[in-house]
Amino acid sequence: MTEPAACQAGYYAPQKATECTRCPAGSWSAAKSAECTRCPAGTELPQEGATSADACQPCRAGWYGPNAGAASCTICPAGAYCAGTGAVGWTICPFGESWGLKTWVVCTGFPLGLERG
Numbered sequence: 001m002t003e004p005a006a007c008q009a010g011y012y013a014p015q016k017a018t019e020c021t022r023c024p025a026g027s028w029s030a031a032k033s034a035e036c037t038r039c040p041a042g043t044e045l046p047q048e049g050a051t052s053a054d055a056c057q058p059c060r061a062g063w064y065g066p067n068a069g070a071a072s073c074t075i076c077p078a079g080a081y082c083a084g085t086g087a088v089g090w091t092i093c094p095f096g097e098s099w100g101l102k103t104w105v106v107c108t109g110f111p112l113g114l115e116r117g
Helices: none
Strands: 097-099 107-109
16 A cells, blocks of 8 residues: 655645645645645735745735735725735725825825826
């Protein structure tokens, strides 16, 4: 009978598997894991084969990560903002305000009738 694989950290082997598979981007594993653990929502991990949860990095300000296991975060949409780091969603700017031109971190007011481009 073949023994299940005892994988190094960053790899996994489902039950009864004899070969190890590298964890995909957005997840990590400790040694001898049967599966990879997905990074939490609000984080990203672009590399494959991560060996600890410390590799999951919070989405930077102006970006968000709505789902666990993301390889990359998504920039906040126009007319919305993502405050702080590790955002899992975005908020629509209040009426009469627009998003920062390059940051998408805070909404800023502008005189009525003027549009921000």
